[in-house]
Amino acid sequence: MAVIETKNVTYTYPGGTKQSITNISISIEKGEFTLITGPSGCGKTTLCRCFNGLIPHFYQGELEGKTLISGMNVVDHPIHELAKRVGFVFQNPENQLFALSVEKDVAFGLENLGLPREEMRKKVDWALNLTGIYDLRERAPYELSGGQQQRVAIASVLAMQPDVIVLDEPTSFLDPLSAKKIFEVIYDLNKKLSITVVLVEHRLDLTAKYANHIIIMDEGKVVQDGDPREILRTEEARLVGVGIPKATLLYQILKKDGAKLGETVPLSSDEMAAMIKEALGKP
Amino acid sequence: MIEAKAVYFTYRSGVEALKDVSVTIKDGEFVAIMGQNGAGKTTLVKHFNGLLKPTKGQILVNNVDVSKVSVATLSKNVGFVFQNPDHQLFSETVEEEISFALKNFGFEETTVENRVTWALNLLGLAQYRKTSPFMLSGGERKRVALASVLAWNPEILILDEPTIGQDYQQKEKLRQFVLQMRTQRKTVIIVTHDVEFVAECNPRILLMREGKIIADGEARAILTKPDILEQASIVPPQIAQIFLQLPELNLPNDVIDVYEARTLLLNKLESRTK
Numbered sequence: 001m002a003v004i005e006t007k008n009v010t011y012t013y014p015g016g017t018k019q020s021i022t023n024i025s026i027s028i029e030k031g032e033f034t035l036i037t038g039p040s041g042c043g044k045t046t047l048c049r050c051f052n053g054l055i056p057h058f059y060q061g062e063l064e065g066k067t068l069i070s071g072m073n074v075v076d077h078p079i080h081e082l083a084k085r086v087g088f089v090f091q092n093p094e095n096q097l098f099a100l101s102v103e104k105d106v107a108f109g110l111e112n113l114g115l116p117r118e119e120m121r122k123k124v125d126w127a128l129n130l131t132g133i134y135d136l137r138e139r140a141p142y143e144l145s146g147g148q149q150q151r152v153a154i155a156s157v158l159a160m161q162p163d164v165i166v167l168d169e170p171t172s173f174l175d176p177l178s179a180k181k182i183f184e185v186i187y188d189l190n191k192k193l194s195i196t197v198v199l200v201e202h203r204l205d206l207t208a209k210y211a212n213h214i215i216i217m218d219e220g221k222v223v224q225d226g227d228p229r230e231i232l233r234t235e236e237a238r239l240v241g242v243g244i245p246k247a248t249l250l251y252q253i254l255k256k257d258g259a260k261l262g263e264t265v266p267l268s269s270d271e272m273a274a275m276i277k278e279a280l281g282k283p
Numbered sequence: 284m285i286e287a288k289a290v291y292f293t294y295r296s297g298v299e300a301l302k303d304v305s306v307t308i309k310d311g312e313f314v315a316i317m318g319q320n321g322a323g324k325t326t327l328v329k330h331f332n333g334l335l336k337p338t339k340g341q342i343l344v345n346n347v348d349v350s351k352v353s354v355a356t357l358s359k360n361v362g363f364v365f366q367n368p369d370h371q372l373f374s375e376t377v378e379e380e381i382s383f384a385l386k387n388f389g390f391e392e393t394t395v396e397n398r399v400t401w402a403l404n405l406l407g408l409a410q411y412r413k414t415s416p417f418m419l420s421g422g423e424r425k426r427v428a429l430a431s432v433l434a435w436n437p438e439i440l441i442l443d444e445p446t447i448g449q450d451y452q453q454k455e456k457l458r459q460f461v462l463q464m465r466t467q468r469k470t471v472i473i474v475t476h477d478v479e480f481v482a483e484c485n486p487r488i489l490l491m492r493e494g495k496i497i498a499d500g501e502a503r504a505i506l507t508k509p510d511i512l513e514q515a516s517i518v519p520p521q522i523a524q525i526f527l528q529l530p531e532l533n534l535p536n537d538v539i540d541v542y543e544a545r546t547l548l549l550n551k552l553e554s555r556t557k
Contacts, residue, residue, distance in 0.1 A: 013418075038450070039450040039451075039452060039453075040420055040421075040422030040423060040448060040449060040450045040453060041419070041420045041422065041423055045420060045421075091421050091448065092367070092369070092421065094367075094369075145320050145321055146320075146366065146367070147320035147321075148320070169421075169447075169448060172447045172448060173320075173366070173444070173447065174320060174476070175318070175319040175320050175476045175515075175516040175517065176476055176478055176516065176517050176518040177319070177513070177516035177517065177518055178319070178320060178516060179476070180518060202448070202449065202450050202451070203477075203479070205479050205520075205521055238451070241450045241451050241452035241453075242450070242451055243450065243451030243454065243479070245521060246479060246482075246520065246521035246522050246541050247521045247522075247524075247525060249541055250521075250522065250525070250541050250544055250545060250548075253541070253542075253545050254545055254548060254549065254552075257545070257549055259548070259549060259552050260552065268521075269521040269522075269524035269525045269528070270524075270528070272521075272525050273524070273525045273528035273529055276525070276529060276532075276548060276552075277528075277529065279552060280532070280551065280552065
């Protein structure tokens with residue numbers, strides 16, 4: 001069964017004159033790593049706000065269609081109930097952090113679940129270690145750098161061990177090596193714990209290789225939905241303003257020039273380097 | 284021209300953010316400052332418009348010591364766009380936001396009007412003229428912040444993480460814009476983690492680590508050296524990563540551009556199949 005399913009979802013913000021998303025029907029299966037991308041302002045964040053019930057419970061406005069989380073219609077379930085299923089890491093961590101210490105921020109969701117102290121301690125430490133911020137646990141979140149705050153936001157969602165984690169450009173403030181480490185943590189959780197991951201990202205250079213499902217949006221609509229290797233095979237994705245990985249772009253333009261390369265579209269530099277070696281290795 | 288002479292900076296908390304930084308940035312240069320979180324990048328550029336004053340050492344902007352003039356005086360020459368647009372935006376509409384500084388600088392009404400329209404069009408924001416900045420997406424708010432600084436046409440432009448939240452087309456526009464600034468002999472300094480964007484622009488890179496500049500040179504020279512990049516928590520761009528994995532092909536070792544890579548590889552692949 002699909003973990004997230006939307007059926008003909010159309011939404012307009014209160015006071016808005018135009019639809020932010022129009023007639024969206026998508027399905028995300030359990031254990032998938034889904035990348036949602038598209039030009040800025042295309043409706044990615046709005047769509048994600050439907051997944052955890054922020055639309056319609058927090059943002060009123062005009063909603064049509066249905067969003068189902070593990071079969072539950074979000075309209076019928078309050079945000080705090082949906083939060084156990086769908087964890088949300090926002091674009092701007094300052095909007096998410098409020099406690100006086102990192103540790104308290106990470107424990108906040110668990111406290112609300114009424115977990116025993118010992119179990120809570122274990123989960124908090126686990127999340128702090130995974131995101132590499134254990135040493136910062138007694139610091140105040142507002143004192144931290146943007147990148148460190150992003151890790152705190154991710155840790156507080158991970159601690160809840162939800163079925164689905166939705167991350168809206170979660171590493172935009174991080175340096176590349178730290179971003180890579182965070183994506184590897186997320187990928188690992190996806191693989192080992194089968195947590196379904198929905199990642200909103202512009203930078204496919206860093207993320208395409210983890211995904212087995214990609215959804216490309218433009219002007220509030222879904223324009224491509226499927227296997228990343230199929231969708232990034234052609235230059236169409238680039239035309240709607242998606243920055244495809246340079247390794248994939250290199251493959252596309254070499255193919256266009258008639259180079260004899262394999263048929264499996266590379267999504268990373270490692271895959272592209274291997275492909276060139278193979279092409280040159282042939283007698 | 285910007286000159287930093289043996290600059291040290293210590294925050295009140297005791298954190299030593301800059302340790303003996305000396306660098307000269309000439310008029311019309313395009314410089315990318317890169318390095319890990321907390322390396323001192325933002326601290327350094329905040330000295331260029333006087334937001335911070337060195338604890339020790341000296342910063343000269345166009346031969347003026349920044350410690351001796353106000354931020355308001357400097358800002359007419361040095362435009363600064365913050366990392367987080369929410370720290371910068373405050374007006375009710377995008378239009379008011381962009382015209383605010385222009386009015387403060389005392390430009391005539393028609394000039395204000397023309398410049399606002401120019402900046403809105405340049406950054407693809409014309410449709411949001413009467414919209415509240417806070418109704419916009421993160422990427423769009425970032426562009427409003429940029430537009431409000433561009434509008435007063437400073438000689439030196441400092442952009443802290445300009446590509447965050449921007450899609451491919453917006454980044455391409457930003458790149459074109461920076462190139463245009465260079466032809467007008469304006470100085471552009473960006474603080475960024477976006478290696479792919481830097482690889483496309485090919486600026487001079489200042490690589491920072493723990494409050495010091497550890498490398499200074501052309502993008503293609505620096506972005507192809509994984510050892511030094513690693514010290515600054517930077518991963519080489521994908522094209523460099525591909526070439527680093529193909530040493531046996533005897534290709535040049537400073538390739539970061541996808542079209543240059545294509546030409547080199549096509550030659551290899553063709554000579555192989557003949």
